[in-house]
Amino acid sequence: MGAGRGPRLGLGLVLASVGGWACARSAVIEAPIAPAPIAPAGLAPVATVPDAGAGDDASSKTAHDMPFAAGQAWRGTYMCAQGLTEMVLRVVKTEHYQVDLVFEFNHSDTGVQGSYEMRGEVDPAAGAVRLEGGAWHVQPPGYVTVDLEGRFASPGRLRGKVLHPSCTTFSAKKE
Numbered sequence: 767m768g769a770g771r772g773p774r775l776g777l778g779l780v781l782a783s784v785g786g787w788a789c790a791r792s793a794v795i796e797a798p799i800a801p802a803p804i805a806p807a808g809l810a811p812v813a814t815v816p817d818a819g820a821g822d823d824a825s826s827k828t829a830h831d832m833p834f835a836a837g838q839a840w841r842g843t844y845m846c847a848q849g850l851t852e853m854v855l856r857v858v859k860t861e862h863y864q865v866d867l868v869f870e871f872n873h874s875d876t877g878v879q880g881s882y883e884m885r886g887e888v889d890p891a892a893g894a895v896r897l898e899g900g901a902w903h904v905q906p907p908g909y910v911t912v913d914l915e916g917r918f919a920s921p922g923r924l925r926g927k928v929l930h931p932s933c934t935t936f937s938a939k940k941e
Contacts, residue, residue, distance in 0.1 A: 831890030833918055833940075834865045842938030844928055846912075848873055855884070855897075855924075855938055863888045865895070868903065869911075880906045884914075893918045895926075 840855040851873045859866040865888060870881040881904050886897035895918070899911025914936060916926020922940040927933075 832860055832863060832888060833890075833895075833921075833924075834860050834867075834888065836860060839941045840924060840938040841941055842924075842936060844871075844933065844936035846928060846930070846933040848878075849875060853936065853938065863890065865897075867897065869897075869899070878906050878909075880904045880909055882911050886914075895924070 834857045836857055836859050838857040840857070842853055842855075843850050844853055845851070851871055853872075854870040856868040856870065857865060858868060865886055867884040867886075868881055869884050870879075872879045880902070882902045883900035884897045885900055886895055888895045895914075895916055897914040897916075899913055902911070912933060913929040914926055915929055916924050916936065919925045919937075923937070924939075925937045926935065928936055
């Protein structure tokens with residue numbers, strides 16, 4: 767994360783601080799969390815996925831290897847301290863192997879909803895993606911962005927981990 771952004775809390779999930787406990791979408795681990803500073807508007811950090819191997823030939827990657835396309839929605843859930851939370855990854859733009867998304871969430875038990883930008887890079891050879899949270903569109907009080915790291919389990923299915931101590935996993939399916 768860039769200067770002034772505070773501690774890195776992970777891509778694509780949101781955490782809520784409720785009674786001193788962290789709450790997010792993709793994990794069921796309760797852990798105290800200190801309030802995180804809010805990132806300045808307009809900052810959307812870019813994360814990269816390391817090459818699958820030194821001998822990879824980038825020219826062997828073709829457009830059909832990119833699992834995301836502008837206009838798609840990937841719907842699923844994630845688990846964090848607040849419990850199972852619904853999520854939608856809305857693909858805004860793809861360029862080469864970069865992807866820009868909007869991460870939307872809804873915790874149905876509490877009615878808390880929010881959304882923020884995400885940016886990441888897909889490694890088609892490894893079947894992996896890493897997404898990093900960016901600027902908020904709608905930020906509920908006490909929530910922070912988190913990052914996501916996942917693999918395409920099968921065509922149209924994405925599974926992985928939420929990169930925060932109070933979270934565990936997420937899964938999504940292309941609609």
